[in-house]
Each structure stands twice: as C-alpha cells, then as structure tokens.
Amino acid sequence: MSWETFSNAGYEGAVIGGVIFLMSFAVAAVVALVVKVAAARLDTSTPYGIGGVALRSVRNSLLAFVVVIGAYVGLGFVEQLDHHRADVQRVFSVLGILIGAHALSAGSSVTLNWYMANIAVRTETTFDDRSLPLLRRFLRVFVYGLALVLILDTLGYSIGLLLGGLGITGLAVALALQPTLTNYFAGTYVMSDQAIKPGDYIELQGGPAGYVVDVGWRTTKIRTWLNTLVIIPNAVMADTIITNYQGPDPALNILIYGGVSYSSDLQQVQDVSLDVTRAVIADNDEAVKSMEPWFGFDSFGDSNINFWIFLQATDRVGSFVVTNDLIKRLHARFATEGIEINYPVRKIVFGEEPPGASS
Numbered sequence: 001m002s003w004e005t006f007s008n009a010g011y012e013g014a015v016i017g018g019v020i021f022l023m024s025f026a027v028a029a030v031v032a033l034v035v036k037v038a039a040a041r042l043d044t045s046t047p048y049g050i051g052g053v054a055l056r057s058v059r060n061s062l063l064a065f066v067v068v069i070g071a072y073v074g075l076g077f078v079e080q081l082d083h084h085r086a087d088v089q090r091v092f093s094v095l096g097i098l099i100g101a102h103a104l105s106a107g108s109s110v111t112l113n114w115y116m117a118n119i120a121v122r123t124e125t126t127f128d129d130r131s132l133p134l135l136r137r138f139l140r141v142f143v144y145g146l147a148l149v150l151i152l153d154t155l156g157y158s159i160g161l162l163l164g165g166l167g168i169t170g171l172a173v174a175l176a177l178q179p180t181l182t183n184y185f186a187g188t189y190v191m192s193d194q195a196i197k198p199g200d201y202i203e204l205q206g207g208p209a210g211y212v213v214d215v216g217w218r219t220t221k222i223r224t225w226l227n228t229l230v231i232i233p234n235a236v237m238a239d240t241i242i243t244n245y246q247g248p249d250p251a252l253n254i255l256i257y258g259g260v261s262y263s264s265d266l267q268q269v270q271d272v273s274l275d276v277t278r279a280v281i282a283d284n285d286e287a288v289k290s291m292e293p294w295f296g297f298d299s300f301g302d303s304n305i306n307f308w309i310f311l312q313a314t315d316r317v318g319s320f321v322v323t324n325d326l327i328k329r330l331h332a333r334f335a336t337e338g339i340e341i342n343y344p345v346r347k348i349v350f351g352e353e354p355p356g357a358s359s
Contacts (some may be wrong), residue, residue: 017074024070028063035059050114057110061103068095093154101147105140112136196220196244201316204232205241245316251288252319254311256326259304261340266305269339270295276333277309280326286318287311303342 035055042051072092075081081088112132196202196212202222203209210224219231245252260269277293294310309326313319334341 013077013079017077020074020077021067021070024067024074027070028066031062031066032059035062050111053110053114054107057106058103061099061106064102065096065099068092068099090154090156094151097147097150097154101143105143108139108143109136112139195247196242200244200246202245203243204236205243207232207236207240250315251291252313252316254313254319254323256309256323257298257306258309258330259301259306259341260334261303261342262305264305264339266297268337269307270297272333272337272339273307273309273330276329277311277326280322280329281311284322284325286314286321288314303344 039052039055039059042055045051072088075088112135116132196215198212198214200212201210202212208222208224208230210222210230213221213223213229217234219233220237222230222232224230260266274293274295277295281287281289281291281293288311291312296308296310298306298308300306311322311326313322331341333339
C-alpha cells in the first residue's frame with residue numbers, strides 16, 4: 001500500500017500520533033536522566049539532601065505526565081476520534097488530576113519522612129515524632145479526596161449536592177464522635193504544651209497520682225504507687241489542675257513540722273535540729289547536698305512551741321525517704337538531749353470561791 005493510499009484511507013494521522021506517542025518515551029527517558037543528575041547535585045547543595053529527596057519523590061509522576069501528554073498530542077492527529085474529542089479530553093483531564101494528586105501525595109509523604117528521620121530525632125520534644133505520622137496520613141486522604149471531587153466535576157457530575165450531603169453527614173459524624181474528637185484535640189494541646197512527659201510524677205487535683213507512662217492522642221496513662229495503670233482521657237487532663245513534681249526541677253522541697261515543750265531551751269532545740277538535719281543530708285543519697293537546711297519557730301501552740309525544718313530531696317520518691325529518716329533521727333536525738341515533745345496538755349485553773357458560798 002502506497003503512502004498516498006494510506007493517507008487517503010485516513011491512517012496518516014494515526015501514524016503521526018503513534019510516532020509522537022513513541023517519542024514521548026524518549027523524552028521521558030531524557031527527563032529521567034535530568035532528574036537523576038539534578039537530584040544528585042541537590043543532595044550536596046541542600047541541607048540534608050532535602051532537594052534531592054523531594055525531586056526523586058515526584059520522578060515517576062513527571063515521567064507519567066510526559067507520556068500522557070505525548071499520548072494526548074498524538075491522539076489529536078487521529079481523525080477517527082474527531083467526534084469524541086470531548087470524551088478524550090475528559091479522560092486525559094482525569095489522568096492529569098490523578099498524576100498531580102500522586103505527585104503531591106508522594107512529595108508530602110517523602111518530605112515528612114525525611115523530616116522525621118533527620119530533624120525530628122534531633123529535637124528535644126516528641127510532639128513532631130507523634131504528630132507527623134498522623135499528618136502524613138491526613139494529607140494523603142485530603143489530597144486524594146480533593147482529586148476525587150475534581151474528577152467528578154470533570155466528568156460532569158454535580159458536586160454541589162454531593163458536598164451538601166457530605167456536610168450533613170460530616171456534621172452527624174462529628175456529633176457522634178464529639179467525645180473522641182474532644183479527647184483528640186485535648187491530646188494535641190497536652191502534647192504540644194509539653195507540660196508533662198513520660199517519666200514525670202504527676203498528681204491530678206482530686207484524682208490519682210503516679211508516673212506518666214505514655215501521652216497519647218486520646219488518653220494519658222499513669223502508673224500509680226499500687227503499680228496499677230490509670231488511663232485518663234485527655235479532655236480531663238486539659239481541664240484539671242495538674243501538679244508535676246518533676247518540673248521545672250526534679251528536686252523537691254521538704255517542710256517538716258514539729259513542736260517542743262514550753263520548758264525547752266529553744267536555742268538548744270534549734271542547734272540540735274540543724275545538727276541532725278545536716279547529718280541526714282550528708283548520709284542520705286536522696287537528699288540534695290548543695291542545699292543548706294533552714295530552721296524556724298513557727299507559732300505558740302496549745303501544748304508545744306511549733307517549728308519547721310526545710311531541706312530538699314532529689315525527687316518525689318526521695319522526699320519520702322528523707323522525711324522518714326529525719327523524723328526518726330530527730331525523735332531519737334530529742335530523747336537523748338532531754339527535749340520534750342508534749343502530748344496534748346490542758347491546764348485547768350480553779351478560781352477562789354465567791355463570798356458566802358457554802359462549804
């Protein structure tokens with residue numbers, strides 16, 4: 001068959017279109033080579049090679065886009081498709097949207113993965129380590145969801161009713177999931193605020209106390225003194241007063257109150273108390289060595305003159321050990337020195353009988 005006969009049969013455009021389509025593969029190969037070289041250079045010219053990572057993540061999308069463009073241009077020469085141009089254009093519009101969505105999703109995922117591997121591990125906070133995987137999944141769903149809406153619009157479906165239905169459905173779902181969403185956003189606040197972290201000893205106002213085991217998106221887990229696990233919704237954590245015994249410094253102040261008889265030598269009481277306290281600080285590993293103890297008389301009580309002793313323990317657990325040690329030593333030393341701690345005492349005074357009272 002001669003070229004003129006072939007042309008008259010209407011196949012000339014198909015041949016040209018096929019050639020253009022095949023040429024698009026050659027162009028794609030050139031693009032792949034350019035991307036490879038450019039990514040290698042970006043590896044050394046951008047911090048931690050982020051440029052090269054980002055460019056490689058969209059490499060396949062670029063190649064697919066070149067081939068799709070070649071196919072679209074090639075089909076433009078096929079005369080047999082003249083009556084179906086609108087359909088062809090819609091098909092390639094859908095392909096373009098899918099390729100764009102894939103490129104955006106892959107680029108964001110790879111970039112976030114790069115950040116978690118190179119930057120998040122260097123930061124002191126764990127917020128990014130916990131939040132970025134969730135953000136990565138959210139971005140993927142959002143990108144492909146947006147692509148689906150654009151595809152439906154391209155195919156001629158009315159998305160107004162769809163969006164309205166999704167809005168009503170979303171409202172119903174949000175109301176049904178209100179407790180979960182409340183805990184989720186409260187967890188975001190707790191994690192970003194960094195007021196508590198695993199290992200801290202905390203106490204909730206009117207609630208349990210213990211060591212923080214995990215701060216999650218929905219709940220916070222603490223281990224109590226009974227070695228039981230308490231799971232607290234983050235909405236409760238965000239709305240209550242929390243005492244963190246680990247911050248801003250793990251060292252914990254200790255105030256011990258006592259009292260001695262009114263007949264005691266107060267200077268002797270002060271000297272003996274400070275001497276015993278200094279010995280406890282020197283001997284007890286749970287006491288802060290750099291803190292000098294303080295002593296002071298506080299008030300005149302019903303039976304004793306009250307005093308207090310101030311010192312520091314290394315942490316919350318150490319405060320119990322130091323307090324126990326100091327009270328035992330003070331009691332023994334007071335007994336040795338003859339310093340009396342009164343039991344509750346009441347002095348009853350009888351006045352003289354009034355004149356004329358019968359005996």
